[in-house]
Amino acid sequence: MDRRFSIPVVLGILLFWQPLCSQARVFHDALGRKVTLASVPTRIVSLAPSITEMVYFLGLEGKLVGVTRFSSFPKEAQKKPKVGIYTRINIEKVVSLDPELVIATVDGNRREDVEMLEEIGIPVYVINPRTVSQILETLKRLGEVCGVSERSEGLARALNERVSRVERLVRNKGKPLVLLVVNMRPLMSVNSKTIHHNLIQLAGGRNMTGDQAHTYPKLNIEEVIKRQPDVIIVSSMKRGGGYETARKEWYDYPTVPAVREGRVHLMDSDLIDRPAPRIVRGLEEMARLIHPEAEWNER
Amino acid sequence: MLTGLISLGVLLLVIIISLGLGPAGISLGEIWKWLLGHGSFDETARMILFKIRLPRILLAGLVGFSLSLGGVVFQALLRNPLAEPFILGVSSGAAVGAIVGIVFGVGFHIGVPFLSFVGALSTVLLVLSISSRHGGLESSSLLLTGVIVNAFFTAVIMFFIATTSGSRLHSMLFWLYGDLSQSKLIQVSVGLPLILFVSAIMYGFSRHFNLIVGGEDSALQMGVEVKVVQWVSFLGISLITGLAISFCGIIGFVGLIVPHLTRMLLGPDHRVLIPAAAVGGASFLIAADTLARTIISPSELPVGVVTAFLGAPFFIYLLRKRGSQWTQN
Numbered sequence: 001m002d003r004r005f006s007i008p009v010v011l012g013i014l015l016f017w018q019p020l021c022s023q024a025r026v027f028h029d030a031l032g033r034k035v036t037l038a039s040v041p042t043r044i045v046s047l048a049p050s051i052t053e054m055v056y057f058l059g060l061e062g063k064l065v066g067v068t069r070f071s072s073f074p075k076e077a078q079k080k081p082k083v084g085i086y087t088r089i090n091i092e093k094v095v096s097l098d099p100e101l102v103i104a105t106v107d108g109n110r111r112e113d114v115e116m117l118e119e120i121g122i123p124v125y126v127i128n129p130r131t132v133s134q135i136l137e138t139l140k141r142l143g144e145v146c147g148v149s150e151r152s153e154g155l156a157r158a159l160n161e162r163v164s165r166v167e168r169l170v171r172n173k174g175k176p177l178v179l180l181v182v183n184m185r186p187l188m189s190v191n192s193k194t195i196h197h198n199l200i201q202l203a204g205g206r207n208m209t210g211d212q213a214h215t216y217p218k219l220n221i222e223e224v225i226k227r228q229p230d231v232i233i234v235s236s237m238k239r240g241g242g243y244e245t246a247r248k249e250w251y252d253y254p255t256v257p258a259v260r261e262g263r264v265h266l267m268d269s270d271l272i273d274r275p276a277p278r279i280v281r282g283l284e285e286m287a288r289l290i291h292p293e294a295e296w297n298e299r
Numbered sequence: 300m301l302t303g304l305i306s307l308g309v310l311l312l313v314i315i316i317s318l319g320l321g322p323a324g325i326s327l328g329e330i331w332k333w334l335l336g337h338g339s340f341d342e343t344a345r346m347i348l349f350k351i352r353l354p355r356i357l358l359a360g361l362v363g364f365s366l367s368l369g370g371v372v373f374q375a376l377l378r379n380p381l382a383e384p385f386i387l388g389v390s391s392g393a394a395v396g397a398i399v400g401i402v403f404g405v406g407f408h409i410g411v412p413f414l415s416f417v418g419a420l421s422t423v424l425l426v427l428s429i430s431s432r433h434g435g436l437e438s439s440s441l442l443l444t445g446v447i448v449n450a451f452f453t454a455v456i457m458f459f460i461a462t463t464s465g466s467r468l469h470s471m472l473f474w475l476y477g478d479l480s481q482s483k484l485i486q487v488s489v490g491l492p493l494i495l496f497v498s499a500i501m502y503g504f505s506r507h508f509n510l511i512v513g514g515e516d517s518a519l520q521m522g523v524e525v526k527v528v529q530w531v532s533f534l535g536i537s538l539i540t541g542l543a544i545s546f547c548g549i550i551g552f553v554g555l556i557v558p559h560l561t562r563m564l565l566g567p568d569h570r571v572l573i574p575a576a577a578v579g580g581a582s583f584l585i586a587a588d589t590l591a592r593t594i595i596s597p598s599e600l601p602v603g604v605v606t607a608f609l610g611a612p613f614f615i616y617l618l619r620k621r622g623s624q625w626t627q628n
Contacts, residue, residue, distance in 0.1 A: 088461070185407050185473060240559040
């Protein structure tokens, strides 16, 4: 065999492989796990409603082949094939959709499900956004992973400007004590580990139950009366009646400042519960409720 | 008469102490002064005492009263020490009603209690009609039917739990554990007349219960209309326990252990047992609920946890010491 030929052949193969190798892309997800993708993914499965919202926000809906139940936003997402509830993923269904990338979240998906998908050989990118700024960061990362980093940078920047505007408008205003009610029966609020806490702070308020040990502390109504919140925000689902009645129920306790001043409000829970781009709208609405006196029309 | 006075005294004491306990710190001394006619509360304290604590205490009392009374009557009629007011399916039927209500978001004020009440009563009627033969109700057949229907509805409940997520799931679980935190005086005023009416009838039956425990045949020979007593009692008790749990969810254990505790302390005569167990059930649940709302304050425990936690060891202690006193010797 002629050695003189083999060197150019090897070099040629190396040169030929170079672009192919750069195609195999390695990312580190929110848990520091290594996720290797052969190419830009064209078939994506989302394992949570918030992830579905992000994928649509990034304009990648054409590549989204599977979502979970309760993926209610945007409406079109409901027509995508379902792979179960986010806490109970149907692995077989995910596999049958032949995804090149599955996106999961620490807060909701089960570790076992992620591990099983990995064992099967499907790359799973795990996200874990706990604050508004982490949501924006996650959007950028997902943009990179899915090969639309320019678009995602721009979108994240625009969201960030809206967040900064809210922060600017509530700066140097007082800091009202806010009770955020995430569930009425039992009465439950949020501690400092939640995204809601971050929203209340960004919106220029103080979270009444930030000091609690439990993430979603159950509250005794006496505690609410004792702590005297200035604003009460009831996170409510749009569908299903009873929320307006629940709001009125607070009027049984007129010594609470929020009740006395008529500052008991309802907010669409999807805007503040889901770590998704819409949370910026949630932040803006919440800031208006906490600081109605700020100059919201100023540009 | 003396036991009656003592149990009422205990109940009153428990009510007053419970009024004085809670995260908002209103001292027993202040309440005592107010009871004696001097001293008053500011508006916040008044609100906490009379809009939050008192309705809750009264409702806990009514629920404990009904469940415990139900336990005594069911144990007598079914001649089984394991019988409790939920054994004919009241609780699982109520749970299915309530959970369907929560899933469809019908509202917690009227919708969920109404559906759970309907669920409770229709389940009991179903169990009674399945197991009745020629109008008579045979206890082993009743028990078996109750167990099977309970098992079936438990599966229905598990189905709903498995297919629901988010805050609805929380509401469901809380309902299943029993929750008195949303008590309203209106519930007390709806429940009180009905519960008093049914308990008067049960008290009137107490001699019959004594005879039925000794055996249905001998009770018949002694002139007891066993069928009438059975139907009236099963329906009456199911009515009030169904109402009780439609207000506050399933609170287990009270209906099983308070009757036995009372029986161990006072003997098996239903003329004493019925009033004492009912009033004792009221005191017991008020005390348990007061602990539930204060022990990990500002958060709360499900009251069912406390009833089992307190009741079981005490129950075992008495059982070892006195024996069950299940039959009249």
